[in-house]
Amino acid sequence: MPAADGGAPAATESSGRQMRFTRRTTTALATAAALGTILAGCATGAGSSAPAVRSHDDVTVYTWWAEGVEQQGLNALATAFEEQNPGIEFVDDGITGGGGSAAKEHLQTRLETQDPPDSFLAHAGAELQDYIDGKYIQDLSPLYQELGLTNAFPEDLIERLSTDGKIYSVPSNIHRANVMWVNPAVLQQHGLDPSGEYADLDGFIADLETLKAAGVSAPLSVGTTWAQVHLLETVLLADLGPAAYNGLWSGETDWSGPEVTTALEHYRTLLSYSNPDRDDIDWQPATEKVIAGESAFNVMGDWALTAFESQGKKLGTDFLAVPSPGTSGEFDFLADSFTMSTGILDEESAKAWLKTIGSKEGQVRFNKIKGSIPAREDVDAGQFTPYQQMAIKSFRQDTIVSSLAHGAAVPVSHLDQITAATAAFSRDLDVAAFQSALVAAAAG
Numbered sequence: 001m002p003a004a005d006g007g008a009p010a011a012t013e014s015s016g017r018q019m020r021f022t023r024r025t026t027t028a029l030a031t032a033a034a035l036g037t038i039l040a041g042c043a044t045g046a047g048s049s050a051p052a053v054r055s056h057d058d059v060t061v062y063t064w065w066a067e068g069v070e071q072q073g074l075n076a077l078a079t080a081f082e083e084q085n086p087g088i089e090f091v092d093d094g095i096t097g098g099g100g101s102a103a104k105e106h107l108q109t110r111l112e113t114q115d116p117p118d119s120f121l122a123h124a125g126a127e128l129q130d131y132i133d134g135k136y137i138q139d140l141s142p143l144y145q146e147l148g149l150t151n152a153f154p155e156d157l158i159e160r161l162s163t164d165g166k167i168y169s170v171p172s173n174i175h176r177a178n179v180m181w182v183n184p185a186v187l188q189q190h191g192l193d194p195s196g197e198y199a200d201l202d203g204f205i206a207d208l209e210t211l212k213a214a215g216v217s218a219p220l221s222v223g224t225t226w227a228q229v230h231l232l233e234t235v236l237l238a239d240l241g242p243a244a245y246n247g248l249w250s251g252e253t254d255w256s257g258p259e260v261t262t263a264l265e266h267y268r269t270l271l272s273y274s275n276p277d278r279d280d281i282d283w284q285p286a287t288e289k290v291i292a293g294e295s296a297f298n299v300m301g302d303w304a305l306t307a308f309e310s311q312g313k314k315l316g317t318d319f320l321a322v323p324s325p326g327t328s329g330e331f332d333f334l335a336d337s338f339t340m341s342t343g344i345l346d347e348e349s350a351k352a353w354l355k356t357i358g359s360k361e362g363q364v365r366f367n368k369i370k371g372s373i374p375a376r377e378d379v380d381a382g383q384f385t386p387y388q389q390m391a392i393k394s395f396r397q398d399t400i401v402s403s404l405a406h407g408a409a410v411p412v413s414h415l416d417q418i419t420a421a422t423a424a425f426s427r428d429l430d431v432a433a434f435q436s437a438l439v440a441a442a443a444g
């Protein structure tokens, strides 16, 4: 199938093999307005809103994993899929842009114009609700029965995946969001405790101040808006604790309360130690700043692991991965999960894809690259990296909370409002206006 936008350059799998999957990948800058142009330019499309021609012998899969380790992880899944299903071609039908905020906007337009990919990446949890309400995705409970998936995943994951007793996606992994990536050499150089662990935000801020006073201009690296929402959620978790943090999503915690004000003030202080280009860079360049020693810290999910390891950096010496300040004993959870769209030509191919996602082999091959841990419980932990073994242990024993930035805590529409408020705050740093916008977002 020809590429919709001229395609992306060839990429390599982790093995270094040339990527051979067909790509229709567009960029995150493709807005709803630009979509018509893209479709018009598609060799298979007949008009500005005509869906691409579908074929029985391929499966089109939409993600935002189009670069670096994320693309390598997707390629590993695609390879496993094509090995298990020699007659079906994997078509990478995604978009670039970390965190998926632009991708979700673009996807929404495709769903509304009846141009769904066969399967798309979403997050387990509240994010699925809008897709369920819009009838864009199918109930996969019968597939769970058929493949025995209900017993393969942990019970509380099944709970987070279920809506009114039905399950609408198959998780490929579990990621931890409250991880702080630390360059211990920068801390040592300035006489600070090189463990990078902080019981609370005040201790963390004191060290940021020491670093800044010593000439490290941006000791905390921060990426674009979705990465800022990600940082914000870890600050809310630290200041409110898990119960009140959960209450933000259930309606039991008052967004206008003083604890939230304190968290937002802490968040503003953290931004004052960050890089001035924060609004313009995705997560990878922000991670690079820590790898290069330009910044000492970055808060990011554990997909960042492979970014360090692929550059030969060793956990424990060259870099550290610790709970973000004030969140020790808590596991801020998200799971990448694949759906089956409604109105697709060939459900059998889509089910075959979901079977690979849920299979032991698919989960092992994918997670070895992605830095996350398998969602399946029956996978031997010994074959993963020390970081991942730590994450597996922590997922079993820590208090689990749902990630805001990555779709576990709130539906897309609510997250969109929080994202807009966070973007505005990065410019005006007005805590009162930010809090009012967050109160309004929670009110719907």
Ligand code: GAL
Residues within 6 Å of the ligand: 064, 065, 070, 097, 098, 099, 100, 123, 175, 283, 301, 303, 334, 335, 336, 405, 406
């Ligand atoms: C998350 C997703 C991760 C990773 C990250 C950065 O939303 O769950 O798998 O892709 O975005 O792009």
